Structures are given as structure tokens and as C-alpha cells.
Amino acid sequence: MxxxxxxxxxxxxxxxxxxxxxxxxxxxxxxxxxxxxxxxxxxxxxxxxxxxxxxxxxxxxxxxxxxxxxxxxxxxxxxxxxxxxxxxxxxxxxxxxxxxxxxxxxxxxxxxxxxxxxxxxxxxxxxxxxxxxxxxxxPMAGLTASEATIYGRYGFGPATWHARWTVDTRRAGWAGAEPSGSLQYLDREATAEALGRLHERTRHARIGEIAGWPVRWRQLSGAKPGEPHGEGVRGVRYLDAAGEMRGAMVFRIAGSEADWARSRLEIRHLIGETAEARAALWRFALQHDLVGTVAAGSRPVDEPLPWLLADARAATRTVEDHGWLRILDLPAVLAVRRLAAPLDIVLRVADPLGFADGAWRVESAADGTCRAVSAGGAPGTPGTTGAEADIEIGVAELSSLYLGGVAARSLAEAGRLRGDACAVAQLDAALRIDEEPFLSIMY
Ligand SMILES: CC(C)(COP(=O)(O)OP(=O)(O)OC[C@H]1O[C@@H](n2cnc3c(N)ncnc32)[C@H](O)[C@@H]1OP(=O)(O)O)[C@@H](O)C(=O)NCCC(=O)NCCS
The missing domain is CATH 3.40.630.30 (Gcn5-related N-acetyltransferase (GNAT))
Structure with missing residues (x-):
């Protein structure tokens, strides 16, 4: 396009x-x-x-x-x-x-x-x-939300979730492998550049990511003028055994008045192109001298952090919605959507703004993607009826399902969609993905 x-x-x-x-x-x-x-x-x-x-x-x-x-x-x-x-x-x-x-x-x-x-x-x-x-x-709109109550009314639904970890480093220990590469400090501008380069190399492999932009990286690395606490931000990169940069991290340490040896290290951003790079950067943070707590927001919910620790209970996690999506053109977004199993159902989509409204026959295409054709109710004409629907769903809920991060069954159990159990199971099987969708940046 x-x-x-x-x-x-x-x-x-x-x-x-x-x-x-x-x-x-x-x-x-x-x-x-x-x-x-x-x-x-x-x-x-x-x-x-x-x-x-x-x-x-x-x-x-x-x-x-x-x-x-x-x-x-x-x-x-x-x-x-x-x-x-x-x-x-x-x-x-x-x-x-x-x-x-x-x-x-x-x-x-x-x-x-x-x-x-x-x-x-x-x-x-x-x-x-x-x-x-x-x-x-x-065909699609997206945003990240300051509050979860604002955007559903416009047809946006949460589609990626992120985790916030807090780790007690005294308890955590380390059960992961010894990294074979090395770590180096970078200055703020070089860190921003490294984050941008690594994000661009990795974003295509993670469902839910969007392209970044230089000011975002300069903000995270503390290089942007006026960035709160910018002067306290430090950056390191990870080089693999062959000397290739595979990861980078920006963090800030806030000293503890009560006990200097129990300061708090806040990870502002961590990107690793390989599992080894991610583990090495976590290990660096957890074993940092004078640090008693490591905290990191905006991490993938399927990150294997507890498995890297000798004491998995040293890490606590909270999960929150992060990336919100809003389908505008249903046939266009489904035309690129790879399916994991065959699909042939009729959806009745309710979209108060009209863009995706109507009844749609949604079926797998020969190339492994999906095709949506209007099944009677004209798209863009709210309130029209069409063929007998297998599932009735709002556009916000459909937008939440699109990346595969939530099961239709969960939405059905919560009363957020109505449908025949077989059709719901078929939709879940078709939309299944192997990795949790994740958006690492806020915008
Ligand atoms: C959120 C914000 C943009 C809303 O602006 P606003 O002009 O007051 O919103 P509107 O008057 O257009 O409200 C439209 C609807 O949203 C609801 N709404 C607005 N803000 C809301 C909030 N924070 N939580 C829940 N509902 C909210 C209104 O009650 C209204 O509901 P209704 O149409 O169903 O009756 C404004 O409060 C704001 O600037 N907040 C601080 C910055 C911020 O968080 N921005 C969002 C960034 S992601």
C-alpha cells in the first residue's frame, strides 16, 4: 500500500x-x-x-x-x-x-x-x-492508554499486555547459563543509537511491536534535553562471543537512604536480539553491586525471568494492558492475518462508528491468511442484519482478538461476545500464535 x-x-x-x-x-x-x-x-x-x-x-x-x-x-x-x-x-x-x-x-x-x-x-x-x-x-488504528477506561467507547480494545517485574536481588541468585559474551558501557547518544538499531532488527519478529523513532530512544537513554532523571541514566550493551552487538539496556539507580547497599536499579528499557543477550543483561542488573531491588516495566509477559533465578519467588510480576488496537477495515486486516487452523464462520460485528459494522463471512484463504466478505449486512452501515451469525462481537473485542493475545473463549466467558461454542473454539484455534504479543514502547 x-x-x-x-x-x-x-x-x-x-x-x-x-x-x-x-x-x-x-x-x-x-x-x-x-x-x-x-x-x-x-x-x-x-x-x-x-x-x-x-x-x-x-x-x-x-x-x-x-x-x-x-x-x-x-x-x-x-x-x-x-x-x-x-x-x-x-x-x-x-x-x-x-x-x-x-x-x-x-x-x-x-x-x-x-x-x-x-x-x-x-x-x-x-x-x-x-x-x-x-x-x-x-486499516488499523492504535494507541497506548494512560487509563484503561478511556478508549473502549471508540472501538479500541487492549491487544498486547506487558509485565512489571520487581526482584529482590539478595534472594534471587542465578540459575541461568554464564553468558559467553561481554558487556560495555556506552554514552547516552551511543546508547540511543544502539537501542534504535536493535529495535529495528527485532521488531519484525515480535507480534505487536511498532517501529520506533530516534526521540523515543534519546528519551529512554537520557540524551533528550529535559528528560526527568536523564542524568542518572546509564547504558550498557552486550556483545556476543564473536563481538557482535546483540543487546542493550538503559537503567537508573536510586540510592537507598536506609541502606546504601540496598539501592534500587530501575531498568528503563532492555532489548536483546538473542535469549543469551537478554539473560546477560538481566544478570548484569541482578548482580550489580550495592543494589537490593531490580525493577523493570514493559517486559513481555512470557519472559522466562523466574527460570533464570535460583529462587523464583524472589521475582514478583504485575501485568497490565499496553497496546490498544482498533480495526477500521476488516477485510484488509484479515487479508494479512496468518491463521493457525482452518476457519469458516460468520461474525456479526457491532461498530457504532460504522467502519467494520455488519455480518461477515470469515474464512481461511489458500495462502494461509484469511478472507472476510460481507455476508449480507452492508459494511459501514450500522444496524444492518445479514446471514445467521455464529458469533456476535463488538469491534473493540474483535480488535483485542486480532493479534492472538487473548482467547475468544475468555471473552465469551466474560460475556464480551456471544456465540456458538464450536465457532468460538474454531476462532481460537485459527488465531492461535506461539508467542505472546508484545509492544515494548509507549507512544
Ligand atoms: C482523557 C481526556 C483526554 C478526556 O478528555 P475529555 O474531553 O474530557 O473527554 P470527553 O468529554 O470527550 O469524554 C468522552 C467520553 O469519555 C469519558 N471519559 C473521558 N475521560 C475519561 C476517563 N479518564 N476515564 C473514563 N471515562 C472518561 C467521558 O465520560 C465521556 O463518556 P460518554 O461519552 O460515554 O458520556 C482528558 O481527561 C485528559 O486530557 N486527561 C489527561 C491526559 C490523558 O490521560 N490523556 C490520554 C492519553 S492516552
Whole structure:
């Protein structure tokens, strides 16, 4: 597919009219307009309850916005005319899915000023972005959410989960192999570069990952100006026995006032191209002198960490939803979806925004992927009926199932879909994947 330039995709007219009738101006931010760009970045920082960004911090955000769509909602009565009361940013990111890759309309920087909350501004922006994405032919939208209660209403469903580990290093010990390679410290810029390179080499192999971008890596490595605690961040890389870089990690150590020898090491990001590299980086963290606790967020839920420890109970894990997806074009997303078993069912999809609504015959194709054809109810026409459905499902739940990270049976048990047990089992067998889907970055 030829990818559209998100910056020139038209602003949604319905949302513009809706906001205009509330006295608000919904418009694109021109990055070459210094005051407009500055206002957008400051409004995003305010929305995410961060400090007012200094000029160098605003300037440091600029490279991350190149090629992206930035939209502000302006209240003309505000004494700060250049500061939007709401923001949204988007771009197209390749998403790794079972069977290949899909262009995904990534939605980010969703903020509404507390002075203007709960009057439908976020709804107008979200629906506007979804209609813009669909009009540009992008089949899927995605985001990461500050709260799990915000986005289901727009048809987004959680599709990847991540784990947070906390390890008591005094108890943990080590049961893994001795790594055959070596570790080296890197400076912050070199660490950012290493993380970017390794992510690009590994993201195609992990369902749920999206492409990264340089500012994200500079943020994680502490190289981005104004990054909170940036100066405390350190980076190491792992070289295999042949001297090839196979992994990198960024971390920060917070000293303990009560006992210096029990400081806390927080892993900000860890990438390993091989199991050996991942284990070596964990081992480095767990055996670090003066550290009593190692914590790491955003790790795959199937990471074998307890198996690397002499005492598996030294590690505790919490799991949370992370990457959310929203199907916009059902035939297009299923056309690349590799299936693990044959499938032939009729789905009745409820999509209040219309994009995937209708009855669909979903069947395996000869090439191992899947085909969805309308089975009566016209797609994009909410409320239409079609052939007798085997499963009735909302678009948010279908989006959760798409990568294979949750079983249809679980959703059925929770009353989140209705269907014949055989059809549900058939769907689960077809969507089964070998590894948990995982998204390592937040956006
Ligand atoms: C989340 C946020 C963008 C919502 O903006 P808003 O303009 O107040 O939202 P809207 O008025 O358009 O609300 C639309 C619907 O979402 C609901 N909603 C909004 N924020 C919600 C929240 N945090 N939790 C649960 N529901 C929420 C509203 O009740 C409303 O529900 P309804 O249409 O079913 O009646 C805003 O509160 C915000 O900026 N929060 C801080 C930054 C943030 O977390 N952004 C999200 C980044 S992923």
C-alpha cells in the first residue's frame, strides 16, 4: 500500500463542525510556525501533568514531530491564544502482526485541558482521527492508554499486555547459563543509537511491536534535553562471543537512604536480539553491586525471568494492558492475518462508528491468511442484519482478538461476545500464535 502523508490528510469535517458549534477551532499545527509548535508541546506537557517545558525541551521535541500530524483545538477567548485547549498527534507506524505487517494509524498526545474537560472534545478528536485514518485507507488504528477506561467507547480494545517485574536481588541468585559474551558501557547518544538499531532488527519478529523513532530512544537513554532523571541514566550493551552487538539496556539507580547497599536499579528499557543477550543483561542488573531491588516495566509477559533465578519467588510480576488496537477495515486486516487452523464462520460485528459494522463471512484463504466478505449486512452501515451469525462481537473485542493475545473463549466467558461454542473454539484455534504479543514502547 502507498502510505498517505498524514500531515495532508484532511481534517474531519464532522468533528470540525461539532467543535465549531461549541466555539472551538479545530486545526492543524504548522511545525514551521514557532509559536504554534511551542504552544502544542506546552499543552501536551500540561495535559500529562508535567512541568512547564523549558525552551530547550521544546526544541528537543522537534525532531520527534517531523512527518507527524499535530492537531490543536483552540478557544479563541483564551488569553493564551497560541496554547491549544486540546491536542492530538498521529502518524503511520508499521505494526507487526501474525503473517506480516500492517500500516497502523498511531494516535498519541491526546490531551484536553482540565478547564475544558468532559464536554466532548476528546470524543470529537478521537472520532475525527478514526474517520481521517479510514478516509486515507489505513486499516488499523492504535494507541497506548494512560487509563484503561478511556478508549473502549471508540472501538479500541487492549491487544498486547506487558509485565512489571520487581526482584529482590539478595534472594534471587542465578540459575541461568554464564553468558559467553561481554558487556560495555556506552554514552547516552551511543546508547540511543544502539537501542534504535536493535529495535529495528527485532521488531519484525515480535507480534505487536511498532517501529520506533530516534526521540523515543534519546528519551529512554537520557540524551533528550529535559528528560526527568536523564542524568542518572546509564547504558550498557552486550556483545556476543564473536563481538557482535546483540543487546542493550538503559537503567537508573536510586540510592537507598536506609541502606546504601540496598539501592534500587530501575531498568528503563532492555532489548536483546538473542535469549543469551537478554539473560546477560538481566544478570548484569541482578548482580550489580550495592543494589537490593531490580525493577523493570514493559517486559513481555512470557519472559522466562523466574527460570533464570535460583529462587523464583524472589521475582514478583504485575501485568497490565499496553497496546490498544482498533480495526477500521476488516477485510484488509484479515487479508494479512496468518491463521493457525482452518476457519469458516460468520461474525456479526457491532461498530457504532460504522467502519467494520455488519455480518461477515470469515474464512481461511489458500495462502494461509484469511478472507472476510460481507455476508449480507452492508459494511459501514450500522444496524444492518445479514446471514445467521455464529458469533456476535463488538469491534473493540474483535480488535483485542486480532493479534492472538487473548482467547475468544475468555471473552465469551466474560460475556464480551456471544456465540456458538464450536465457532468460538474454531476462532481460537485459527488465531492461535506461539508467542505472546508484545509492544515494548509507549507512544
Ligand atoms: C482523557 C481526556 C483526554 C478526556 O478528555 P475529555 O474531553 O474530557 O473527554 P470527553 O468529554 O470527550 O469524554 C468522552 C467520553 O469519555 C469519558 N471519559 C473521558 N475521560 C475519561 C476517563 N479518564 N476515564 C473514563 N471515562 C472518561 C467521558 O465520560 C465521556 O463518556 P460518554 O461519552 O460515554 O458520556 C482528558 O481527561 C485528559 O486530557 N486527561 C489527561 C491526559 C490523558 O490521560 N490523556 C490520554 C492519553 S492516552
Amino acid at each position: 502507498i502510505q498517505p502523508d498524514v500531515r495532508t490528510v484532511e481534517l474531519d469535517r464532522i468533528s470540525r463542525e461539532r467543535l465549531r458549534s461549541a466555539g472551538l477551532d479545530y486545526r492543524r499545527v504548522d511545525p514551521s510556525d514557532e509559536a504554534g509548535f511551542d504552544g502544542f508541546i506546552r499543552a501536551v506537557a500540561r495535559g500529562f501533568i508535567e512541568d512547564e517545558p523549558a525552551e530547550r525541551v521544546v526544541a528537543g521535541s522537534r525532531p520527534g514531530q517531523v512527518g507527524r500530524r499535530m492537531i490543536g483545538v483552540y478557544d479563541e477567548t483564551s488569553p493564551q491564544a497560541e496554547l491549544p485547549v486540546a491536542t492530538v498527534g498521529s502518524w503511520i507506524a508499521p505494526l507487526t502482526v501474525p503473517g506480516g505487517e500492517l500500516p497502523m494509524w498511531a494516535v498519541s498526545e491526546v490531551t484536553v485541558a482540565p478547564t475544558h474537560r468532559r464536554r466532548g472534545i476528546a470524543r470529537a478528536m478521537l472520532e475525527g482521527e478514526l474517520r481521517a485514518a479510514a478516509s486515507a485507507g489505513v
